Amino acid sequence: MKLILIPALAALIGLSACGEDGLADQLARKEAKDTVRPVLAQRFPGxxxxxxxxxxxxNASAGEIIKLARxxxxxxxxxETQLxxxxxTRPETVECLLKDGLAPLLK
Known part of the structure; x- marks a missing residue:
């Protein structure tokens, strides 16, 4: 099934320049999130x-999102794991984690 998605994802990623919050951007972000979750679960348990x-x-650039989506x-x-x-671990991401990610645990 994933093999079928490769050409479709490649075409949509190519269209991602058509605007943020467009369908291509949403699909690339969803696919990138599916890549990020297991790395976070393994490297940052809890x-x-x-x-x-x-x-x-x-906090990822458009190019990084595309790389993660691929x-x-x-x-x-x-x-990709290193990415x-x-x-x-970027300061902006850590700040976001402290504000949005860990705040519910601190209440």
């Missing part, structure tokens, strides 16, 4: 996955 995933995606289709490799860790 962190609420959905808010943390949103923080990583929100990995969601073709398979996660060491390069998730890099994005997750």
């Amino acid at each position: 962190v609420p996955l959905e808010p943390a995933t949103d923080c990583v995606i929100d 990995a969601g289709v073709t398979g996660l490799g060491p390069e 998730v860790i890099e994005i997750a």
